[in-house]
Amino acid sequence: MANKQTASKPPSSASGSFWQRNRRELTFLILFVVILGGSFTLISVNWVNDHVVEPFTAGIAWLSGGVLHLLGQSVTMTGTVIRNPRFAVNIRNGCNGVEAMFIFIAAVLAFPASWKSRLAGLGLGILAIQVVNLVRVVALFLTGVYFPKIFDTSHTVIWQTIVILCGVLLWIFWANRFAMPPASEPAT
Amino acid sequence: MTTAKSPRRSWGAQLVLNALLWVIPVALLWLVATPLYNRFLLGSAENLVRLTESPNVTNLLRKDDHFAYVQRRDFPPAKSLVHSFRVTDVHFHLLMLGVLFLAVPRVPWRRRLENLGWAVLITVFFDILLIFFYVKFAYATQLGAWSLEHYGAFGRNFWGLGKHLLDLPFKFSLPFLLWAGFYFNDLMAEIRPRPA
Numbered sequence: 001m002a003n004k005q006t007a008s009k010p011p012s013s014a015s016g017s018f019w020q021r022n023r024r025e026l027t028f029l030i031l032f033v034v035i036l037g038g039s040f041t042l043i044s045v046n047w048v049n050d051h052v053v054e055p056f057t058a059g060i061a062w063l064s065g066g067v068l069h070l071l072g073q074s075v076t077m078t079g080t081v082i083r084n085p086r087f088a089v090n091i092r093n094g095c096n097g098v099e100a101m102f103i104f105i106a107a108v109l110a111f112p113a114s115w116k117s118r119l120a121g122l123g124l125g126i127l128a129i130q131v132v133n134l135v136r137v138v139a140l141f142l143t144g145v146y147f148p149k150i151f152d153t154s155h156t157v158i159w160q161t162i163v164i165l166c167g168v169l170l171w172i173f174w175a176n177r178f179a180m181p182p183a184s185e186p187a188t
Numbered sequence: 189m190t191t192a193k194s195p196r197r198s199w200g201a202q203l204v205l206n207a208l209l210w211v212i213p214v215a216l217l218w219l220v221a222t223p224l225y226n227r228f229l230l231g232s233a234e235n236l237v238r239l240t241e242s243p244n245v246t247n248l249l250r251k252d253d254h255f256a257y258v259q260r261r262d263f264p265p266a267k268s269l270v271h272s273f274r275v276t277d278v279h280f281h282l283l284m285l286g287v288l289f290l291a292v293p294r295v296p297w298r299r300r301l302e303n304l305g306w307a308v309l310i311t312v313f314f315d316i317l318l319i320f321f322y323v324k325f326a327y328a329t330q331l332g333a334w335s336l337e338h339y340g341a342f343g344r345n346f347w348g349l350g351k352h353l354l355d356l357p358f359k360f361s362l363p364f365l366l367w368a369g370f371y372f373n374d375l376m377a378e379i380r381p382r383p384a
Contacts, residue, residue, distance in 0.1 A: 025372035029365065040357040044349060094356060103361045107368075152254075157280045160360075165211075165284050168364045169204050176200030176378055 031110035039102045057096040064137040087144040097133030100167035101126055107171045113179035121174040132166045199378040206291035214286035226275045230256055233319035258323050271326035279315050285363035292371055307366040318354050325351035
């Protein structure tokens with residue numbers, strides 16, 4: 001019996017030990033990719049885009065327009081478009097903070113933590129990401145009005161990096177400071 | 189209790205602080221390397237596209253420091269530039285990658301640079317694949333009747349969804365995915381149960 005077990009074990013124990021050695025990070029990475037891929041596949045469906053993402057983006061445009069009004073800009077909003085006589089922006093996917101939000105949500109849900117920590121992290125993290133994104137839209141509009149030459153670089157490189165980096169750093173801070181390891185795992 | 193709490197707080201806070209300090213140097217390096225990297229990416233992606241077509245008809249032409257054209261040599265000259273895209277957009281995630289990998293505290297420089305090197309290598313392959321998907325997406329969905337004639341419904345959806353997924357979620361999250369792959373255990377090691 002013992003011989004039988006020894007003879008039949010090596011292949012599975014080799015793969016088992018790899019899985020066991022890296023179980024936590026592999027589980028995290030697989031869950032992260034599945035949640036992220038699933039959520040983006042979902043919002044690529046036209047109905048979801050038209051009935052959820054577009055109204056959400058229009059809300060961001062409306063809020064950004066309000067902030068621009070407060071800053072003395074005379075702007076009008078039509079759906080996802082903000083315009084004044086000198087410049088107009090159309091807020092589209094990639095500029096509505098949804099990507100950073102989904103990356104953050106997928107990372108929080110995939111990480112081993114209590115649901116209480118997750119919900120607190122999701123609430124505060126999503127709010128923080130949307131605040132940063134609001135700053136991005138307002139700053140980009142002002143860049144378009146006053147510094148149109150650097151609008152493209154600012155739009156695609158600088159602010160994309162800032163918003164995504166902000167989401168990632170928020171997650172690292174949350175995971176490091178507020179997410180608790182599962183009770184079954186010893187604290188190292 | 190205090191000793192259990194302080195390392196956890198300082199590791200995360202230190203990483204955020206380091207990240208902020210690394211942003212400018214990494215951005216400068218990325219700016220300097222961008223023209224060269226653009227050429228390399230276009231050349232490599234062009235070769236990859238040509239592996240999937242016969243005869244070879246696709247050229248990826250540099251327009252300026254940022255943009256590139258997809259050219260089909262079998263189209264009439266006036267219509268041969270079938271698509272354009274911003275090459276810089278493909279690889280700005282290298283900025284995030286550099287910042288995240290260099291910012292990890294309490295890791296020896298040698299290990300940090302080794303991990304960064306592997307991560308950059310993986311990212312280069314990803315960037316080439318992404319441009320390949322840009323080209324296929326353009327062929328399958330952006331050329332009107334020609335696309336309909338040469339790509340079926342499955343092909344159009346495959347290249348469309350593939351480009352959508354690679355271009356938005358995975359391009360943006362790749363630096364984080366790689367960071368988590370290399371440093372997940374370091375992060376977990378810094379987590380202590382909170383005192384009751």
